[in-house]
Amino acid sequence: MPREAPYLRVAAALRTRVEAGEWAVGDKLPSRARIAEEYGVGQSVAQRAMERLIIEGILEGRAGSGTYVRRPRERxxxxxxxxxxxxxxxxxxxxxxxxxxxxxxxxxxxxxxxxxxxxxxxxxxxxxxxxxxxxxxxxxxxxxxxxxxxxxxxxxxxxxxxxxxxxxxxxxxxxxxxxxxxxxxxxxxxxxxxxxxxxxxxxxxxxxxxxxxxxxxxxxxxxxxxxxxxxxxxxxxxxxxxxxxxxxxxxxxx
Known part of the structure; x- marks a missing residue:
């Protein structure tokens, strides 16, 4: 089995923490540098992981402010x-x-x-x-x-x-x-x-x-x-x- 890409591993971990309620809707996530340090990856990997969750509708980026947990998408x-x-x-x-x-x-x-x-x-x-x-x-x-x-x-x-x-x-x-x-x-x-x-x-x-x-x-x-x-x-x-x-x-x- 091929190894999972590092950004997917970080995205999965962040997704799990959001789903567990560690960050509620509207909460701001730690900075990209903080997440990179916590997971032992480069900042580009942390950024890609967060962008993945933005695409999925779990997070949203606010220009000049940071990344926040967004309201779940309607099914x-x-x-x-x-x-x-x-x-x-x-x-x-x-x-x-x-x-x-x-x-x-x-x-x-x-x-x-x-x-x-x-x-x-x-x-x-x-x-x-x-x-x-x-x-x-x-x-x-x-x-x-x-x-x-x-x-x-x-x-x-x-x-x-x-x-x-x-x-x-x-x-x-x-x-x-x-x-x-x-x-x-x-x-x-x-x-x-x-x-x-x-x-x-x-x-x-x-x-x-x-x-x-x-x-x-x-x-x-x-x-x-x-x-x-x-x-x-x-x-x-x-x-x-x-x-x-x-x-x-x-x-x-x-």
């Missing part, structure tokens, strides 16, 4: 709803709007990426078939909310204006609306949520600790013929978000 509900999946626009943005928050994202796409075996199985294509893979970092009011890795077969989108999901006239519209624009009608979305622990990369992007609990959602969209047209792996930090599924109930006579 919010993220609703995944059939109606929003089938409406126009991004379902994430729609859900954040209902929470009173601004939903935005950053993305990067790579075309002509061979499908690995597990993705090929989910998309009912051959391993190595060319896809566009897009990595997303979703933000709520500018703070990390979830990650997503999305795969779309180029056999469906190549040569169309939507081949790159976040470029062209339908950028930001969401999978359902984008596919509709090229005549592909999505009928169903299947989601499989699983508990997992954050990897180093996921923790860095989400501002949480390595090994923190996350929910991984495997989502696949199917068209009216039952053909898979997109699949994604979504990662949501459990410390900040609980996931709820909302379903419409058909009324008699409708």
């Amino acid at each position: 919010l509900r993220m609703v995944r709803c059939r109606d929003r999946e089938h409406g126009a626009g991004s379902s994430f943005r729609a859900d954040m709007r209902k929470r009173g928050r601004a939903g935005t994202w950053e993305s990067r796409s790579a075309a002509r990426t061979p499908a690995p075996i597990h993705i090929a199985q989910r998309l009912a294509i051959e391993p190595g078939d060319l896809c566009v893979v897009t990595h997303y970092e979703f933000l709520a009011d500018g703070l990390p909310a979830q990650l997503s890795e999305s795969w779309e077969p180029m056999a469906i989108t190549d040569g169309t204006p939507i081949v790159l999901p976040e470029m062209g006239p339908h950028a930001g519209a969401g999978v359902v609306e984008r596919m509709r624009s090229i005549g592909v009608a999505i009928k169903t979305a299947v989601e499989v949520p699983r508990p997992a622990r954050a990897s180093q990369e996921q923790a860095n992007l989400l501002g949480i600790s390595v090994g923190d609990l996350v929910t991984q959602v495997e989502r696949t969209y199917y068209d009216i013929e039952g053909r898979p047209v997109e699949t994604a792996d979504i990662v949501i930090p459990d410390v900040r978000w609980e996931i709820a599924y909302e379903f419409a109930v058909d009324q008699p006579g409708t």
Whole structure:
């Protein structure tokens, strides 16, 4: 097993002391030099440890004053709803709007990426078939909310204006609306949520600790013929978000 980075060890110790109530909300922490001396590390390590806890929302820095224990972040509900999946626009943005928050994202796409075996199985294509893979970092009011890795077969989108999901006239519209624009009608979305622990990369992007609990959602969209047209792996930090599924109930006579 690789040794834990010194700043993570210091951050874990400080986190434990805050959680134990040694410092209450609003209390000022000792100086960086004092913490470095106490844990036998350099001041740069102590600074990085404190910055880690600031990212996690445990501490807050006040310019010219120091570092303080902040009020714990609220754990919010993220609703995944059939109606929003089938409406126009991004379902994430729609859900954040209902929470009173601004939903935005950053993305990067790579075309002509061979499908690995597990993705090929989910998309009912051959391993190595060319896809566009897009990595997303979703933000709520500018703070990390979830990650997503999305795969779309180029056999469906190549040569169309939507081949790159976040470029062209339908950028930001969401999978359902984008596919509709090229005549592909999505009928169903299947989601499989699983508990997992954050990897180093996921923790860095989400501002949480390595090994923190996350929910991984495997989502696949199917068209009216039952053909898979997109699949994604979504990662949501459990410390900040609980996931709820909302379903419409058909009324008699409708």
